[in-house]
Amino acid sequence: MNPSQVEQDIAGAPAHEPHPNQFALLRQRRFAPFFWTQFAGAANDNLFKFAFTVMVTYQLSVQWLQPAMAGLVIGALFILPFLLFSAxxxxxTDKLEKTRIIRFVKDFEIVVMLIAAAGFVMGNAAILLACVFLMGLHSTLFGPVKFAYLPQALSERELTGGNGMVEMGTFVAILLGNxxxxxxVAMPEIGHTAVAVVCVALAVLGRVVAQWIPKAPATDPHLVVNWNPISETWRNLRLAHGNIVVFRSLLGISWMWFFGAVFLxxxxxxxxEVLHGNEQVASLLLVVFSVGIGVGSLLCEVLSRRQVEIGLVPLGAIGMSVFAIDLYFASRGLQAYASPLGAVEFLREPAHWRVMLDLLLLSLFAGLYSVPMYAxxxxxxxxxxxxxxxxxxxILNALFMIASSVMAGALxxxxxxxxxxxxxxxxxxxxxxFYIFMLVPEYLLRFYxxxxxxxxxxxxxxxxxxIPSQGAAILACNHVSFVDAVLLMAASPRPIYFIMDHRIFRVPVLGWIFRLAKAIPVASxxxxxxxxxxxxxxxxxxxxxxxxLAIFPEGGITRDGTLQxxxxxxxxxxxxxxxxGVEAPVVPMALTNLWGSFFSRIEQGGAMVRPFRRGMLNRVGLNVGVPMKAETVQPALLRERVQALLEP
Known part of the structure; x- marks a missing residue:
């Protein structure tokens, strides 16, 4: 694929051959160079910060930076630019072409790492602290372009998988960097020089790979930049609040960072103090946590049928709470030892495996929670x-992480x-x-x-x-069971508003779900x-x-399994x-093999009266036809289209 073809793909809705899974994106130029660029940057950030922390804690004697405070000061300096300059x-990023920004940021990283290399070689903590702030600025500049690039480079069906790959790559890079x-840094005599060389090499490598990222055009080239960070930060938050579902999703992601920061x-x-282990055990916990996040992130595409499936978010939240709470019980009353355990000795104790499993699963569910929200x-x-x-x-992530430190300190x-x-x-x-899901019921509805x-x-x-990815459309489907609307929700990445017989709102549980979905009751x-x-x-x-808008044109659930x-x-x-002035196309749909299931009527009786009458995991389907122009639609013709979709 030549560069002009790649740029053309990214300029519009990406046109490309379907690929089998998210890993296939690593063979495509529109994703692979970007992935490895952000991977190298995340690895370098964490290698630099952790090496500096170890150096100040164990190797240097700096009166004005005590070892106990080193980690806190370095973390605070790194996060400060996110608060000051994110807006x-x-x-x-909105104003300029995104690849241009990425390359500038990588050039900036090389300059910072050259300064840091001098700081490591001279053992100068002041220079390295300045570089911590500058690397925080580097990450602040890269953050918006990192997530704004993906929707331009990937199709809607690739967005969950692409985000999963980036999330997995980020945490693997964090782990490897640490x-x-x-x-x-612990290498005798040459440790500081080795860190300096590797930091510069990673920065250069990231810049080289960034050269292959195809262009992603500016989305608002006429934007006038407001250079006042305070007023622009406030305006940014108000802008985000304009779309309430998006804003509350931002709060949900920020809460995940709060949650994760507490554990990390x-x-x-x-x-x-609890596991009675040494530094190796602390590193092992980080490894398990990072692996869990990575696995959870990659599972999102598999569990979502390659669409943006926010129904995974409640599932992730449930798992995070269950295994965080169980971690408390698993870590009670563990045996103390005369000397701290190494990683091998720690793993020999059966009681410790429950701790590791809880940590793995809570981080796995955190991956399931966060990736669909980003998408x-x-x-x-x-x-x-x-x-x-x-x-x-x-900005919100930074504030929530600061709040997590304050909360942990207070506790x-x-x-x-x-x-x-x-x-x-x-x-x-x-x-x-629970509070977020009540504010944004779409998450719960998609979970059901x-x-x-x-x-x-x-x-x-x-x-x-x-099913149109944007714009108004009418979905017209046959009506077979009391859960037809829920199945249509599962088939569409976009929210659907249903017109439904007012009597269905009286059905226990289902009525509550449809009211939550803001379904429109209709009577004759x-x-x-x-x-x-x-x-x-x-x-x-x-x-x-x-x-x-979805409608069941039959006007009621079929009583004999045939199309009315x-x-x-x-x-x-x-x-x-x-x-x-709205020309909404009509999309014919047909639900198949639902007749006779628990939620449908049967000829010998009503619905929902005999559980498991067809066993478990019945095969059911939805066939979606080619949209019809509004001016061509007639009830009889539409019925013919739906009937054709019902036939094998």
Whole structure:
């Protein structure tokens, strides 16, 4: 593929051959150079910071920087630029071509690492502290472009997998950087020089690879940059708040960083005081945590059918709380030893395996929690404002991580043990997650849809590329069971608003779910004229706002398993939409093999009366047809299209 082809792919919706999984992206120029560039940068950040921390703690005697304070000062200096300059970085990323920014940032990294190399060779802590701040600025500039580049380079179906790869790569880079930094700086006589050489080499390598990243055009080239970081930070947060689903997702991601920072900051104390291990055990905890995040991030594409599946977020939140709480119980009453255990001795004790498993699983579920949120933010943010939204996310992340340090310090001052801090954090996570899901019910709704379509049923979707990725559309589907709407939710990465018979809202649990989904109740004109008119007005509003509207044109659930005649209500919806200037295509759909299942009626009885009457994990499906232009739709013709989709 030549450069012009790559640039053309990224300039619009990427056109490319489908690939089997997210790892195949590593063979494609639109992703691979970017992945390895960010990988090298994350590794270098952490190698530099950890080597400096070890050097100040064990090798240098600096009166004004005590070893006990070194980690805190280095961490605070690194995060300070995120608070000061994220808003400016977001503006620059929206205004300029993204590859140009990436290459500038990598050039800047080389300069900083050359200065740091001099600091390591001379053993000068002041120079290295200045470089910590500059590397924090490097990461601040790279953060918005890192996540704003992906939606331009990847299709919607690749977004979850691409984010999973980046998240996995970041944590592997963090792990390798920390391990390498600790090993290199400890080398007798040549340790400081070795760190200096490797830091510069990684920076140069990242810059070389960045040369192969294809161009990603500016999304708002006429933007006038506001260089006042305080006013722009406030404006960024207000801009993010303009899309409430996106803003609350930013809060959800920031909470994940709060949660993770609590555990990462307490690993050394946990290893020493609770697990009775040495530095090797503390490093082992970091390895397990990083592996868990990486595995969870990669699992997202597998569990989401390669779409942005935010139903995984509640699943991740549940796992984070369950295993954080169990970590408290697993670490109680562990045997003390005369001398600290090394990694090998630690792993020989069966009681320690439960601790490691809890840590692995809580971090795995954190990966399941975070990746879909990142993908949702990228998908739902306006392209012209996307980098500024990511910048707002970085600001909130920094604030939440600072808050986590304050909370952990306050709990330790209140005589909490480290396991008790983990218990407190696990319970707090459950409370915060529940609050977020009540504010943004779409997460819970997608979770129900995910469970139904993957655990209760084996749900296969054909033709889902016909569901429009943006703009108004009417989805017209046959009505077989009481969970048809939930299955349609599972098939679409976009939220769907349903027009449904008002009587279904009386069904226990399902009625609550549909009210949560803001489904539109409809009654016959004879039965309730007011509800009838209100339903069509709400439907028109949904289409005016560019959303998806789903309707079951039969007017009720089939009683014999066959497709019934279509009512004329869909014509009224189309006419109102056209009167508002909205030409919404109609997408025919057919749910298959649901008749006779637990949630459908059967000829000998009603629905939901005999559990497991078809066993577990029944195969059901959804066939999606080619959209019809609004002016061509007639109830009889639409019924023919749906009937054709029902046939094998």
């Amino acid at each position: 400016t970085a977001g503006q620059i 391990v390498a930094g600790g090993l290199l 900051s307490q690993f050394p104390s946990f290893a020493k 949702l933010i990228q998908l739902r943010s306006q392209p012209t404002h996307r980098a500024r939204i990511i910048a707002a996310n970085n 330790l001052a209140a005589q909490f043990t480290v396991p008790q801090i983990f218990l407190f954090t696990g319970i707090a996570n459950a409370v915060v997650a 849809a995910w469970v139904l379509s993957r655990i209760i049923y084996r749900f296969k979707v054909r033709g889902d590329e016909h 004109q004879k039965e309730d004229p007011a509800t009838y008119e209100a339903a069509f007005e709400q439907a028109a509003k949904v289409l005016r706002e560019g959303d998806l 005649e279509f009512k004329g209500g869909i014509m009224k919806i189309i006419e109102r939409a056209r009167a508002d």
